[in-house]
Amino acid sequence: MSEEADPDAAQRYRSSVWAGVFYVLAGIFGATVAALFAAFPQALIMSIAGLALLSTIANSLSAAFSEDSQREAAMLTFLMTASGVSLLGISSAFWGLLLGLLAYHSPKLRKLGRPAVTGAGIR
Numbered sequence: 001m002s003e004e005a006d007p008d009a010a011q012r013y014r015s016s017v018w019a020g021v022f023y024v025l026a027g028i029f030g031a032t033v034a035a036l037f038a039a040f041p042q043a044l045i046m047s048i049a050g051l052a053l054l055s056t057i058a059n060s061l062s063a064a065f066s067e068d069s070q071r072e073a074a075m076l077t078f079l080m081t082a083s084g085v086s087l088l089g090i091s092s093a094f095w096g097l098l099l100g101l102l103a104y105h106s107p108k109l110r111k112l113g114r115p116a117v118t119g120a121g122i123r
Contacts, residue, residue, distance in 0.1 A: 076103045080095050
Protein backbone atom coordinates (compact mmCIF):
# COMPACT_ATOMS: atom_id res chain seq x y z
CA MET A 1 0.00 0.00 0.00
CA SER A 2 1.21 3.49 -0.80
CA GLU A 3 0.87 6.83 0.93
CA GLU A 4 -2.46 7.29 -0.84
CA ALA A 5 -3.99 4.69 1.46
CA ASP A 6 -2.76 6.40 4.63
CA PRO A 7 0.16 8.74 5.36
CA ASP A 8 0.93 6.68 8.46
CA ALA A 9 2.66 3.47 7.31
CA ALA A 10 1.53 1.62 10.45
CA GLN A 11 -2.14 2.18 9.55
CA ARG A 12 -2.02 1.15 5.90
CA TYR A 13 -2.97 -2.42 6.70
CA ARG A 14 -6.55 -1.24 7.24
CA SER A 15 -7.04 -0.51 3.55
CA SER A 16 -5.78 -4.00 2.69
CA VAL A 17 -8.23 -5.53 5.15
CA TRP A 18 -11.15 -3.55 3.70
CA ALA A 19 -10.09 -4.44 0.15
CA GLY A 20 -10.13 -8.11 1.20
CA VAL A 21 -13.61 -7.72 2.71
CA PHE A 22 -14.93 -6.17 -0.50
CA TYR A 23 -13.31 -8.90 -2.61
CA VAL A 24 -15.00 -11.57 -0.49
CA LEU A 25 -18.37 -9.80 -0.82
CA ALA A 26 -17.90 -9.49 -4.56
CA GLY A 27 -17.09 -13.20 -4.73
CA ILE A 28 -20.14 -14.17 -2.68
CA PHE A 29 -22.58 -11.98 -4.58
CA GLY A 30 -20.84 -12.19 -7.97
CA ALA A 31 -23.14 -14.92 -9.28
CA THR A 32 -26.19 -12.96 -8.14
CA VAL A 33 -25.00 -9.80 -9.90
CA ALA A 34 -24.17 -11.80 -13.05
CA ALA A 35 -27.63 -13.39 -13.02
CA LEU A 36 -29.21 -9.97 -12.54
CA PHE A 37 -27.35 -8.57 -15.53
CA ALA A 38 -28.24 -11.65 -17.59
CA ALA A 39 -31.93 -10.90 -16.95
CA PHE A 40 -31.63 -7.41 -18.45
CA PRO A 41 -32.07 -6.90 -22.19
CA GLN A 42 -28.81 -7.01 -24.12
CA ALA A 43 -29.38 -3.50 -25.52
CA LEU A 44 -29.52 -2.10 -21.98
CA ILE A 45 -26.29 -3.84 -20.99
CA MET A 46 -24.56 -2.53 -24.12
CA SER A 47 -25.79 0.99 -23.36
CA ILE A 48 -24.52 0.83 -19.78
CA ALA A 49 -21.15 -0.46 -20.96
CA GLY A 50 -20.94 2.29 -23.58
CA LEU A 51 -21.73 4.97 -21.02
CA ALA A 52 -19.11 3.55 -18.67
CA LEU A 53 -16.49 3.77 -21.41
CA LEU A 54 -17.29 7.31 -22.59
CA SER A 55 -14.66 9.03 -20.45
CA THR A 56 -12.04 6.45 -21.43
CA ILE A 57 -12.75 6.98 -25.12
CA ALA A 58 -12.75 10.77 -24.71
CA ASN A 59 -9.41 10.76 -22.89
CA SER A 60 -7.86 8.40 -25.44
CA LEU A 61 -9.03 10.49 -28.39
CA SER A 62 -7.83 13.66 -26.72
CA ALA A 63 -4.38 12.17 -26.23
CA ALA A 64 -4.29 10.78 -29.77
CA PHE A 65 -5.18 14.11 -31.38
CA SER A 66 -3.02 16.33 -29.15
CA GLU A 67 0.12 16.06 -31.29
CA ASP A 68 -0.23 17.89 -34.63
CA SER A 69 2.20 15.63 -36.49
CA GLN A 70 0.23 12.50 -35.50
CA ARG A 71 -3.32 13.79 -35.89
CA GLU A 72 -4.01 12.42 -39.39
CA ALA A 73 -2.60 8.99 -38.59
CA ALA A 74 -4.66 8.81 -35.40
CA MET A 75 -7.84 9.80 -37.23
CA LEU A 76 -7.30 7.25 -40.01
CA THR A 77 -6.52 4.52 -37.48
CA PHE A 78 -9.66 5.31 -35.47
CA LEU A 79 -11.96 5.51 -38.50
CA MET A 80 -10.71 2.32 -40.11
CA THR A 81 -10.92 0.40 -36.84
CA ALA A 82 -14.40 1.75 -36.05
CA SER A 83 -15.64 0.93 -39.57
CA GLY A 84 -15.68 -2.80 -38.92
CA VAL A 85 -14.26 -3.58 -42.36
CA SER A 86 -12.99 -7.12 -42.70
CA LEU A 87 -10.73 -7.88 -45.65
CA LEU A 88 -9.31 -11.33 -46.40
CA GLY A 89 -10.72 -12.58 -43.11
CA ILE A 90 -8.68 -10.05 -41.12
CA SER A 91 -10.53 -7.68 -38.80
CA SER A 92 -10.63 -3.91 -38.96
CA ALA A 93 -8.31 -3.54 -35.95
CA PHE A 94 -5.39 -4.87 -38.00
CA TRP A 95 -6.25 -2.74 -41.03
CA GLY A 96 -6.64 0.33 -38.83
CA LEU A 97 -3.19 -0.16 -37.33
CA LEU A 98 -1.68 -0.78 -40.75
CA LEU A 99 -3.31 2.32 -42.26
CA GLY A 100 -2.30 4.43 -39.27
CA LEU A 101 1.32 3.25 -39.47
CA LEU A 102 1.43 4.00 -43.20
CA ALA A 103 -0.05 7.46 -42.67
CA TYR A 104 2.36 8.18 -39.82
CA HIS A 105 5.49 7.06 -41.65
CA SER A 106 4.64 8.26 -45.19
CA PRO A 107 5.86 11.89 -44.68
CA LYS A 108 9.11 10.56 -43.22
CA LEU A 109 9.58 8.21 -46.16
CA ARG A 110 8.94 11.03 -48.65
CA LYS A 111 11.61 13.15 -46.95
CA LEU A 112 14.13 10.31 -47.25
CA GLY A 113 13.58 10.06 -51.00
CA ARG A 114 14.06 13.79 -51.75
CA PRO A 115 17.47 15.17 -52.54
CA ALA A 116 18.66 17.88 -50.17
CA VAL A 117 18.66 21.35 -51.74
CA THR A 118 21.30 23.79 -50.56
CA GLY A 119 22.26 27.29 -51.64
CA ALA A 120 24.80 25.87 -54.09
CA GLY A 121 22.31 23.48 -55.68
CA ILE A 122 21.57 19.82 -55.18
CA ARG A 123 24.16 17.85 -53.30
